[in-house]
Amino acid sequence: MISLGPQPRILVVALRRLGDVLLTTPLIRSLKQAWPGAAIDALVFRGTEGILGGNPDIAEVITMPERRDTGESLTLLRRLWRQYDLALSTQSGDRPTLFAWAAGRQSVGFVEAQGAIARIKWLALDFPVAAASGLHRVHDVLRLAEAIGVAPVPEVVPPSGPVRTGAVPDRPYAVIHAAPKFRYKRWTVDGWQVLAAALDARGLTVLATGGEGEHSYLDEVWAGQPEVRRLDGTLSWPELAGLIGGARLYVGPDTSVTHLAAATGAPTIALYGPTDPRLWGPWPASALGTPWDAAGTIQNHGNVWLVQNPPSCPWSILPCQQEGCLRRLDSHSQCLDELTVSQVLSAVDAVLNMAGPAKLAASGAQA
Numbered sequence: 001m002i003s004l005g006p007q008p009r010i011l012v013v014a015l016r017r018l019g020d021v022l023l024t025t026p027l028i029r030s031l032k033q034a035w036p037g038a039a040i041d042a043l044v045f046r047g048t049e050g051i052l053g054g055n056p057d058i059a060e061v062i063t064m065p066e067r068r069d070t071g072e073s074l075t076l077l078r079r080l081w082r083q084y085d086l087a088l089s090t091q092s093g094d095r096p097t098l099f100a101w102a103a104g105r106q107s108v109g110f111v112e113a114q115g116a117i118a119r120i121k122w123l124a125l126d127f128p129v130a131a132a133s134g135l136h137r138v139h140d141v142l143r144l145a146e147a148i149g150v151a152p153v154p155e156v157v158p159p160s161g162p163v164r165t166g167a168v169p170d171r172p173y174a175v176i177h178a179a180p181k182f183r184y185k186r187w188t189v190d191g192w193q194v195l196a197a198a199l200d201a202r203g204l205t206v207l208a209t210g211g212e213g214e215h216s217y218l219d220e221v222w223a224g225q226p227e228v229r230r231l232d233g234t235l236s237w238p239e240l241a242g243l244i245g246g247a248r249l250y251v252g253p254d255t256s257v258t259h260l261a262a263a264t265g266a267p268t269i270a271l272y273g274p275t276d277p278r279l280w281g282p283w284p285a286s287a288l289g290t291p292w293d294a295a296g297t298i299q300n301h302g303n304v305w306l307v308q309n310p311p312s313c314p315w316s317i318l319p320c321q322q323e324g325c326l327r328r329l330d331s332h333s334q335c336l337d338e339l340t341v342s343q344v345l346s347a348v349d350a351v352l353n354m355a356g357p358a359k360l361a362a363s364g365a366q367a
Contacts, residue, residue: 001149002106002127007037008085011103013096014044015064017181018256021048022263023137023283024090025055025157030145031088032057033153041084043099050237051256054160068095077102086148090141092131097121108144136291138283154287156263158245161238167231168246173205175244175261176228177252178221179214184324184331185254187271187339192221194341195251195348200227202352204248207231209240209257249351251344253336258282267351268304271344273336276319277306294319298347305347309339 004010010031014024021044028040039059042052046063064076073095080103087104089096092112100107101124108127112118122128129147132140142152176199178192196206210218210232222228235243240257244250245264252258252268254275261268262282270282277292277299284302292306293299295318299306308318324331 001034002086004035004038004085004106006035007039008035009083010035010038010040011080011084011087011100012040012042013087013089013091013100013103013109014042015066015091015093015096015099016045016048018048018051019259019280020137022051022158022256022259023156024141025052025057025263026138026152026154026283027088027090027141027145028055028057029155029157030142030150030153034145034150043080043103051159051260053236053238055157056160057157088144089125090144092121097125101125108147110144134279136279136281136283136288138288154283156259156283156285158241158260158263159238160241161236163239163242163246164235167235167239167243169205169207169229171205172203172248173207173246174199175207175209175247175250175252175266177209177250177255177257177261179210179217179232180253180255182323182329184329184333185273185275185336186333187253187336189221191339191341191344193225195344196222196225196228198341198345199348202348205229207243207247209235209243249348251348254280262304265303269344269347269351270304270306271336271339272306272308272319273333273339274320274322274324276321277308281306297343298350300350305351307339307344307347309335309343 012028014021041060042058043062045066049061049063052058052061082105084104086106087100089100089109092110097109100109106126109125110131111121111128112131127147129143145152199206206228208228208230212233218232241264244261244266247266249267250261253271258270259282265285278294281292282304284304286302288301295308323329324333
């Protein structure tokens, strides 16, 4: 392990989307366990800092705009210049690498194998790590810890904080988060409505969560569903983590909230379409011993059940790793459009009956 002293200042640069930032927390935990006296800061895009709220391993979260702003970037670079004993970039991009190099007296980061800019990065970083493909994001980011001799701790740390009074029902409840960031990750409106009714029939209060910008879509999803109690746009990330952590089960698509649910330890049912779970599958609270398979009607690892639908589309490949059938963010995805409620309920009933993986695989085959 590199020598930093007992109370080093460390910066972790994670300029990505919400779910990506959350999946950086195993690296931060690894660093904190290696240097318990360290003050570890995170540099993230503005708007993603909430996913790190209440994280006990982080001293400060610093934000910057996602859209390039030369003036603000230069000001931040001057502020951070050599302020840290160690800085790590969790991406190979130019901006995160620049900030890690500028901020740290020692720096670590991913570097692409070829190109003139890549050669400069190889020379600039004290501990360059070759960018790799085909790894789950958690395993990938932990290679930065290994590069400096730090034992990897594969534990995703959710935000933490109290849940506001009145948000938690006084009876067992399920949480549904129906709205992913992009259209091509959506399940069907009818599917969500039938699922909610089925959860209600199973004796669960149904809570629906969502972001502030998702009200219009959720108005469509939950129209005429009196059994659903809507909380969209009302909870902070730490409050959301606390709410989901107490749920009998959670159901959601491929979105940051589903990764959050998995990290809380709540029984989590994730509905996946084009996304490859080998790279981006939810990380169970107990860590992921065996990798997710590329496809399988229902898979179970730890507290996570991952539900997919065998494709009948012309590509006949699951997951196709494309942005929907039309190859754009606002596209539909046929594999999700054809995912049946009975398939999802197979996973729901496995959770409620505490079925093991073998029994679950059998029920999935019959769905």
